Structure formats: structure tokens, C-alpha cells
Amino acid sequence: MAARIVLLRGDITIRDVDAIVNAANSSLLGGGGVDGAIHRAAGPGLLAECRPLRGCPTGQAKITGGHGLRARHVIHTVGPVWRGGGQGEPGLLASCYRNSLRLAAQQGLRSIAFPAISCGVYGYPIDRACATALAEIRAHVAEGSCVECVELVCFGEDVFASYAALLGGTSAVITAETGEGARREPLGLREQIVGCVLGLVVGDAVGVPVEFKSRAQLDAAPVTDMTGFGTYNQPAGTWSDDSSLALSTAESLLGGYDPGDMMRRFHAWLTTGAMTPHGEVFDVGIATRAAIARYARGEPMEAWGGRSERDNGNGSLMRIAPLACAVHRLDVATIVARSVEVSALTHAHPRSTLCCAYFSLLLRGLLGGQDLPGAMRAAAADLRPFVPAEEATALGRVLDGSVLAASREEIQGSGYVLHCLEASLWAAARAGSYREAVLLAVNLGDDTDTTAAVTGAICGAMAGTRAIPAAWLAGLVRGEMVRGLAERLAERVLEESLTRHG
Incomplete structure (x- = not known):
């Protein structure tokens, strides 16, 4: 069965999936944006598990437990800082998605939720980042992965609109916020x-x-x-x-x-x-x-x-x-x-x-x-x-x-x-x-x-x-x-x- 790609707006820290992906910094010790939100929601146990991992290079991925999150695991990956595109940023961003999906598959995980990696303070152009993400996700799905559902969780309207334009009518789209009591069946184009x-x-x-x-x-x-x-x-x-x-x-x-x-x-x-x-x-x-x-x-x-x-x-x-x-x-x-x-x-x-x-x-x-x-x-x-x-x-x-x-x-x-x-x-x-x-x-x-x-x-x-x-x-x-x-x-x-x- 081919994996479903689900586009939604909301808070990634409340997703009930096998793993959420953390757009981490290289120390894995917490930071701002999505990284800080995930650490706050998971509690001190996540930080304690991250300390002995000794960080993570850009483009690579490491996995921990979910601790206080609904997700059972957190896959930490470090996206590239955008410096104009001439310093290997596209390849590094692609590696973030590819390595996160491979790690999920190695662990037998069936559902995974991604934020828009590098699209915050790291300054990666949103349209380019979304196109790279979808290309890697589709390539992984085509290989016959055990991953059955890939969620693209958008906090901002600009990221959501970019993904929606790329996906057209090929995905399920949830347009409501996904807090407690607000989930509904996906609404497609x-x-x-x-x-x-x-x-x-x-x-x-x-x-x-x-x-x-x-x-x-x-x-x-x-x-x-x-x-x-x-x-x-x-x-x-x-x-x-x-x-x-x-x-x-x-x-x-x-x-x-x-x-x-x-x-x-x-x-x-x-x-x-x-x-x-x-x-x-x-x-x-x-x-x-x-x-x-x-x-x-x-x-x-x-x-x-x-x-x-x-x-x-x-x-x-x-x-x-x-x-x-x-x-x-x-x-x-x-x-x-x-x-x-x-x-x-x-x-x-x-x-x-x-x-x-x-x-x-x-x-x-x-x-x-x-x-x-x-x-x-x-x-x-x-x-x-x-x-x-x-x-x-x-x-x-x-x-x-x-x-x-x-x-x-x-x-x-x-x-x-x-x-x-x-x-x-x-x-x-x-x-x-x-x-x-x-x-x-x-x-x-x-x-x-x-x-x-x-x-x-x-x-x-x-x-x-x-x-x-x-x-x-x-x-x-x-x-x-x-x-x-x-x-x-x-x-x-x-x-x-x-x-x-x-």
C-alpha cells in the first residue's frame, strides 16, 4: 500500500503518530522554534536522552523516545542554514528528509510527521524547501517503505500554501487546526x-x-x-x-x-x-x-x-x-x-x-x-x-x-x-x-x-x-x-x- 501524504495546519507537538521530526540544532539540546516547542512539550526526559547522543551533523538524523509527547518517538535532524544555495544546502536538506524516513523505516514505524525543516530562522526559501521535501518523500515511498502515512504539519499559512500548490489534488488536506476535538476527515481538492x-x-x-x-x-x-x-x-x-x-x-x-x-x-x-x-x-x-x-x-x-x-x-x-x-x-x-x-x-x-x-x-x-x-x-x-x-x-x-x-x-x-x-x-x-x-x-x-x-x-x-x-x-x-x-x-x-x- 502506497503511503498517504497528508497536509495539515497545526501544532506538530500534539500529533499522535509513531514519530514526529524535530528540526533540531546540531547540539540536540533544544533551541527556538519547533525545536524548543518539542522539548518543552516532551519534558526534561527528552533532553536527558539527547545529552549522550553528542549532537548531530547537518543532514543526518537520530532517534529518541517521545517522552511526554503523544508521538512515540522523536527523530532529530539538523537542517542547513540558507546561504544562497551555493554551499550544498539543497543536498543537505534532502538528506534531512531521506535520513529521517530511512531511520523511521529501520525502526518499523508506520507514521511520521514533518515540520518545514530550515524554513524558520534558518531562512531556507519556502517554495524550494517544500519541493525538496516532497521529492524525497515521494522517492522514499516509491521504494516500498513500511511507512504508511507522512504528515506535513504547517504552522504558517505560507508553508501550507506552498505545499498545497505542489500537491494539487493528490493528497488529503486537513484545513482545520488539529487541537483536541478539532480533528475531522481530510478535505481534498x-x-x-x-x-x-x-x-x-x-x-x-x-x-x-x-x-x-x-x-x-x-x-x-x-x-x-x-x-x-x-x-x-x-x-x-x-x-x-x-x-x-x-x-x-x-x-x-x-x-x-x-x-x-x-x-x-x-x-x-x-x-x-x-x-x-x-x-x-x-x-x-x-x-x-x-x-x-x-x-x-x-x-x-x-x-x-x-x-x-x-x-x-x-x-x-x-x-x-x-x-x-x-x-x-x-x-x-x-x-x-x-x-x-x-x-x-x-x-x-x-x-x-x-x-x-x-x-x-x-x-x-x-x-x-x-x-x-x-x-x-x-x-x-x-x-x-x-x-x-x-x-x-x-x-x-x-x-x-x-x-x-x-x-x-x-x-x-x-x-x-x-x-x-x-x-x-x-x-x-x-x-x-x-x-x-x-x-x-x-x-x-x-x-x-x-x-x-x-x-x-x-x-x-x-x-x-x-x-x-x-x-x-x-x-x-x-x-x-x-x-x-x-x-x-x-x-x-x-x-x-x-x-x-x-
Whole structure:
């Protein structure tokens, strides 16, 4: 059986494994960082056992008992100090992982947890260190070791994100802190992508029956479950143009990135009812209809999307999630460029395109295992170089994260793209579950289906399909088709991740 590589965030000193690896100094007598934390948690017995070992050379490894730790053993290895890479650092770091794994195998150990060796005060570049670690772990596993589980325990977001980028969908990913009572089954990239797409469609369906109802009306009779009829007289579980366009985007992406093909599918949706829940279109935005009309008249792509300030509805934001999933492992500039291009098919004003780019960068962080505030900070930092001065003020509450501290009265559920993005972030951050977040979004009133769809996509990406209420999934119109398409998109993304990252 091949060993599992498990990526998680948390405290290595509480891992219940056969051995944890200590990024020690050469004396083996304790120090700062991980080394000091392990010695403190293990107690004085560890130091007493280390004294007669007479230290350890850089790149080598020695083993002791675990003493006060949950782990049965500690494997001590000494990583290299980074001095530019020209003094044998890559080979020494590789030896740390190789010798630690060999020692574990010699002792018949089946599970081992590694910190990010040399990535702290020793200054080793994180991306290089993570790549070296994975290469050695994979090489050891390929030799047929008795080690069945290798944990990569990340204390910082930067190390976690680097490993997540390298692993793509090939590992189990635990995104929660792993303290007492917080362990859960691993959440993989496949489930996150499927959860994102399903989360969008389910959220849309919950919001459809009350679209255009005011907040006052919903405060008097709040939505508490998935219902039917209402605004469009549609059965329960029916989704709107939000999902139709998002699913059309996903289906197009199965064949590769082709904005023209996406627009062809949007046209088929509007004119023939393709990718609708009941074979007919019952809701379409003004800007989207106008853009599709320009496409149908044969106008060039750069003329399709409206570019005036009045064209800043949420019609591109509501469908961007599949694109965000597909590009989340690409470089920032490419993610931004493709998000802008896909938004501009129907909504080409910089505010709309920037909101879509922000959302794609947000998904990049969430699918990489960051929590929502962390993903928001990273997305803002990555987007800022692309934000012109005239748009910086409008995007202010999103870019500085202050929207999360806003009161309900300061959040609007309208069809304006910024209101939709702000409301979705606010609802996802305020709620303790997918269900609670979607209901918070819906009960803001006005453009209820779209706010809930964007919120549902965020929560689905964070928590996967398991977070979506089973009754809502069961009640979704054409649910098997939606799930199947989401799963095919996830497979496509995973295949591309493997091609890029090995």
C-alpha cells in the first residue's frame, strides 16, 4: 500500500503518530522554534536522552523516545542554514528528509510527521524547501517503505500554501487546526471544487423564490429552508440564470479555456433553454442579454460586454466560480487576466472585472487551504497592483477586509456587483455553517438568488459537499446532472494540476 501524504495546519507537538521530526540544532539540546516547542512539550526526559547522543551533523538524523509527547518517538535532524544555495544546502536538506524516513523505516514505524525543516530562522526559501521535501518523500515511498502515512504539519499559512500548490489534488488536506476535538476527515481538492459548484447552485435555488423581496419583507417572514414557487412560480430546488451561466462556463472549461465557446453556450442558453432546470429561461439580466445580442449580431469580442458604470451588475460575478476553480493553480497575472476576460464577455467595466479577479484569487486561497480572512488578505495583496486609482476607493472595504466587521445594516443585497461581493463575504464569514451562511445571504433581500449563489460557492469551496444540507442536495432540480458536471470539472482541474506539479 502506497503511503498517504497528508497536509495539515497545526501544532506538530500534539500529533499522535509513531514519530514526529524535530528540526533540531546540531547540539540536540533544544533551541527556538519547533525545536524548543518539542522539548518543552516532551519534558526534561527528552533532553536527558539527547545529552549522550553528542549532537548531530547537518543532514543526518537520530532517534529518541517521545517522552511526554503523544508521538512515540522523536527523530532529530539538523537542517542547513540558507546561504544562497551555493554551499550544498539543497543536498543537505534532502538528506534531512531521506535520513529521517530511512531511520523511521529501520525502526518499523508506520507514521511520521514533518515540520518545514530550515524554513524558520534558518531562512531556507519556502517554495524550494517544500519541493525538496516532497521529492524525497515521494522517492522514499516509491521504494516500498513500511511507512504508511507522512504528515506535513504547517504552522504558517505560507508553508501550507506552498505545499498545497505542489500537491494539487493528490493528497488529503486537513484545513482545520488539529487541537483536541478539532480533528475531522481530510478535505481534498476534488471535494472542494465539487462543493464550490454545488454550493453555488444550491444557494441560487434557495434564493430564487424570494428574489426582489425587500429586507423588511424577509425580516417579517424570513427564509428558513429551501422552498418553491414565490417570485417566479417555480418548484422547489429550481435554479436561475446564475447557475445556468455558471454551469455553461464549467461545461466549456472541460474542453479547455475558450471564452468564445463560453459565449456560444451562453447564447444557446438564452435562445434554446440549454442548461436550464426546466428547459426554459425565466430570469436574465439586462447587461447579459445585451451582451449576448451583440455576440449574435457578429460584433467582435471586445464589444460584447458593457463598459459603462451602469453595467456593473453582478452577472459576471455569479458565474465566475468554475473559472476560478480551473485557474487557481496558475500564476497571479494569468488568473487576473483570464478572470477579466471572462467577466468582460458580458460585464467589461473595470469594477466588474476586478471583482471577478478578486473572487478568483480568493478561491485560489480557499482551495489551497487558507481560511476566509487569510484568503481575503492574500487576494487583496495580489490584486492591488492591478487596481487603478479610480477603482481603489470603490473596492476599499473588500481590499482592506473591513467589510467583515460591518453591521447587517451596512450590507446590501442588491444586484450591484460590489454589493453582491461584499454581502457574500460578510455572510460566509459571519456564519458557522453553509446553511447558516446561505440563509443569511438570502434574508438580506433584493437579489437573493445571486447573493446566495456567490455565498454558496465560497462556503462550498471552504467546506466541501459535506457541508451542504443533504435535503437541499436531494431537492435540487437536475441534481445528478449538476453533480456530474461539477465532478467532471474537478477531474479536469486535478489532471491539469498533476501535469503541472507532478
